[in-house]
Amino acid sequence: MVRKRSLLQLVRNQWIMWVMLVPGVISLILFSYLPMFGIIVAFQKYDIAKGFFSSPFVGLDNFTRFLHDPMIQNVIRNTLGLSSIKLIVSFPIPIVFALLLNEVRIRPYKRVVQTISYLPHFVSWVIVIGIFKKMLSAEDGVINLLIETLGGERINFAVSSWFMWPLAIGSDIWKETGWSAIIYLAALTAIAPELYEAATVDGAGRWKQMLHITLPGIKSTIIILLILAIPSIVGSNVEQMWVLGSLPVRDVTEVIDTYVLRTGLGSMQYSVAAAAGLVKTVISVILLVTVNTFAKRIGEQGVY
């Protein structure tokens, strides 16, 4: 009884805080939690006119429908293939970049390199792909100019299926390397300088210091980011792949996320698309939980 009254009193004292919370909580409910319930359309034959409440339920129909889509094999291959390659190729690059930058002893130079390195992160994917397409243009692109000067034949990259994955990976590296390195660079500054001093006294060179002090110093950061990266193997960069996916090359660029958009919002098959999206979310949550549990088992921190 005593406790209850004090609680009431606290709420009374804190009413301003509750009011301050209102706009945020409304947005949270409307645009984050309501869509979670909206996922029931994946089990309905959703009809815009009838809405969430009156559309008929059809069980798992939508799931079998998208699994029988002739495009789905390509979609699964592209999603898993491209994400795996991105994970293997793109993940270590910012680490290496951060380590190299960390070895630079000329401070202003280090700062200039770093500042420039994260600039592309702020450029939209429309523009990034636009710039790359222009450079690769068959008529007047600089890459074909180079190829021709070297005595080669002009290549029409924009319609070359084999080139889309390298382009996706390359543009991703160009855009995000510097940005992803920030978190490693921050972790690097947290390493105690005394460790390096002691190592120098003991006669360890720069290479040995990097191997035995720097890398172990950022190991837990690397593992956390790896945990967060692994579930994205069923995801993809939807903006990037959407811009890349022009009609002639779509069979190698269509990934789950773009497929969801195209079937759902493009051709109004909301339910089928929502079902495909749901499968993706479920798989990525399972992956996250598995990887996180594993990381904790081997004595690492984990993300939750």
Next chain:
Amino acid sequence: MRQSTGEKAFNFINIAYLFLFMLTTIYPIWYIFIISITDTSASSTADIFLLPGKLTLDSYKAVVLNASLLNGFKISVARVLIGVSLTLVNCSMMAYVLSRAHFQGKKFFNMLIVVSMFLSVGMIPFFLVVRSFGLVNSFWGLIIPFAYDPFGIILMRNYFRNVPISLEESARIDGANDLVIYWRIIIPISMPILATMTLFWSVWFWNDFIYAAFLVTKKDLQPVQVILLQIINGVSNAASLGKLTSRGVRLRTNGEAVKNAAIIASIVPILIVYPFVQKYFVQGITLGAVKE
């Protein structure tokens, strides 16, 4: 400290390598830029790769004369200004409340936010919800559904927590309530994180095209990135889009150069803001990220 030959060699190669890295980062933008300021009326730009040809600003003139692009820029600017202000108010108030140790509902709301961060069910249900509120094909539909960012709230909350409690206590003794403390003490002292979030959200609202493309199909409501997407993917042709004459005089440009000028014009706002906020954001993210 003296350096061995091996270390000297490493230093040299490292610096050279990072220089190369900088070049590859800058060159693509530089390449688009030099074409955008080259007179392309007579010759193609096929042999330009390092320096611009005959200089002209006509491509930029063509961008301004292009009603649809110009309108796109206006929509985008409005979206950034209104969207970022709303998001800032929304999220910083929430972050403030959740950063106060004595706030009762702290645990519950923190959990709500974290769950919303990890459990997003995708675009279709989101779109259908936004649609059911009548926010499709409306300017507010480009703003209201996006004025909430769980990640930003957590970063700000962590930052606010580190504000020395003594500052707040003296104000409380003077009878200040939470709204006053939030507005007079926490906000002014937290500029690094606020600047960081302003940059992030500005960039998000400015760069987003995937939501905008589906939420807005009316031409006069489309932000510039959506129009650029159509131009770059060849849905609408740059040459036919661009009015290449001004007061009856033919502009010294062509469709390709106009496209490049539009690309550069869409990066310029970021380039202008970037140097000012740049020094804040590394500090902002790293401080905000320090432990739960």
